[in-house]
Amino acid sequence: MTNRSNITKQKLLDAATDIIMSQGVHQLTLDEVAKTAGVSKGGLLYHYASKEALMTAIxxxxxxxxxxxxxxxxxxxxxxxxxxxxxxxxxxxxxxxxxxxxxxxxxxxxxxxxxxxxxxxxxxxxxxxxxxxxxxxxxxxxxxxxxxxxxxxxxxxxxxxxxxxxxxxxxxxxxxxxxxxxxxxxxx
Amino acid sequence: MTNRSNITKQKLLDAATDIIMSQGVHQLTLDEVAKTAGVSKGGLLYHYASKEALMTAIxxxxxxxxxxxxxxxxxxxxxxxxxxxxxxxxxxxxxxxxxxxxxxxxxxxxxxxxxxxxxxxxxxxxxxxxxxxxxxxxxxxxxxxxxxxxxxxxxxxxxxxxxxxxxxxxxxxxxxxxxxxxxxxxxx
DNA sequence: TCAAACAAACCGTCTGGTCGGTACAGAAAG
DNA sequence: CTTTCTGTACCGACCAGACGGTTTGTTTGA
Structure with a gap:
């Protein structure tokens, strides 16, 4: 696991938590997380293979x-x-x-x-x-x-x-x- | 509001609460509520014009x-x-x-x-x-x-x-x- | 017979997930 | 030193299914 990868992953988790607290869990979409983290959806799914994996990580x-x-x-x-x-x-x-x-x-x-x-x-x-x-x-x-x-x-x-x-x-x-x-x- | 209508409405609210407690809110779909209540989706929407109306009623x-x-x-x-x-x-x-x-x-x-x-x-x-x-x-x-x-x-x-x-x-x-x-x- | 009370096919949107491709940093090869 | 190769990190168009809601048609009871 490189350093760069870790930073992005943390950014994604931060973005996801931000969305949950500001808009609620039902607004936690992959597109929204990716957008908030400044990453593409593809990038997000590269690090967390599914939405469940993302939520588990949170x-x-x-x-x-x-x-x-x-x-x-x-x-x-x-x-x-x-x-x-x-x-x-x-x-x-x-x-x-x-x-x-x-x-x-x-x-x-x-x-x-x-x-x-x-x-x-x-x-x-x-x-x-x-x-x-x-x-x-x-x-x-x-x-x-x-x-x-x-x-x-x-x-x-x-x-x-x-x-x-x-x-x-x-x-x-x-x-x-x-x-x-x-x-x-x-x-x- | 007729008697028959009231019974169905109660059945729908009961079904909705059942689903929420057994499967969680994210599984509360109109189809599922209708199915659980033994009513078609059309029937459900007849009594509660939208999902929000249903949840409000709950x-x-x-x-x-x-x-x-x-x-x-x-x-x-x-x-x-x-x-x-x-x-x-x-x-x-x-x-x-x-x-x-x-x-x-x-x-x-x-x-x-x-x-x-x-x-x-x-x-x-x-x-x-x-x-x-x-x-x-x-x-x-x-x-x-x-x-x-x-x-x-x-x-x-x-x-x-x-x-x-x-x-x-x-x-x-x-x-x-x-x-x-x-x-x-x-x-x- | 007429309105209330349903049924069920259908539609548009949203969204999770796929897939083919790109950028780039190094290692290997020449 | 340059070229080729390779793996990591990432992009974005696209697809398929789910779901809320509409529409149209049918039954039922007063």
């Missing part, structure tokens, strides 16, 4: 970025639950702080992708299932799951722009979630 | 059912926050108890619809924004929003079937959410 990149960020948060000394809260915090509220940059929109792109086709969802299910399994073995599984659910719900809310609270309230919510996550991690 | 039916259920829960004496929790509880865990029947799948159909196109989302935004505005004026807005987010996140989790906890844990989560919602309503 999911995989997001997955990798997310995992790396989570790992780095744990290396900073945070427990698994608190690191999970901070993962959302970083990607939703302070994207500039994160070494690996995942902004809300990219998360959203992933989520929408996830929503549209079960097939892409399956790629995540196994990973996430094992991941959340540990959440059910903390000192307070009920509270842990509530925290988890709250974060996912908050993400959805931000995505759809529905019932989004003022910034201070949002900060306060995150703060309280971190506080509780920290308490749970301490007990575990 | 959203509106769900919206209406949800509003009615929420209102009935409040009439049972529950405060706004607790009623909100119980709304999700009814539709997610005890669908058989509800007078107005909304099962998980229909909720899911709505959500998926919501996820795919901003246009359908806009139909809800205003309503939901004013609705959630009252949640920011309870005795504990932070906790109230956490409860709300948790319910939405839980719904998503159920939808995608990712990281779904065992039934007892799910029950415990709902129980604790109801408990806290009740406390907030009492203080407000």
């Amino acid at each position: 999911v995989e990149r997001l997955q990798q970025e997310q995992n790396e960020l989570y790992a780095s948060l744990q290396q900073e000394g945070h427990g698994p639950v608190e690191a999970f809260v901070r993962l959302f915090d970083e990607t939703n509220l302070h994207p500039e702080r994160a070494a690996i940059h995942i902004d809300v929109e990219k998360m959203i792109a992933f989520l929408t992708l996830f929503a549209v086709d079960q097939e892409y969802a399956d790629r995540w299910k196994q990973d996430l299932d094992t991941f959340f399994a540990q959440f059910q073995k903390t000192a307070d599984p009920v509270e842990t799951m509530i925290i988890r659910y709250a974060l996912e719900g908050m993400m959805m809310s931000e995505h759809f722009g529905v019932g989004v609270p003022p910034a201070e309230l949002k900060q306060a919510i995150i703060a309280r979630l971190i506080e509780r996550a920290h308490a749970i991690d301490s007990q575990s | 959203v509106e039916r769900l919206q209406q059912e949800q509003n009615e259920l929420y209102a009935s829960l409040q009439q049972e004496g529950h405060g706004p926050v607790e009623a909100f929790v119980r709304l999700f509880d009814e539709t997610n865990l005890h669908p058989e108890r509800a007078a107005i029947h909304i099962d998980v799948e229909k909720m899911i159909a709505f959500l998926t619809l919501f996820a795919v196109d901003q246009e359908y989302a806009d139909r809800w935004k205003q309503d939901l924004d004013t609705f959630f505005a009252q949640f920011q004026k309870t005795a504990d807005p932070v906790e109230t929003m956490i409860i709300r987010y948790a319910l939405e996140g839980m719904m998503m989790s159920e939808h995608f079937g990712v990281g779904v906890p065992p039934a007892e844990l799910k029950q415990a989560i709902i129980a604790r959410l109801i408990e806290r919602a009740h406390a907030i309503d009492s203080q407000s």
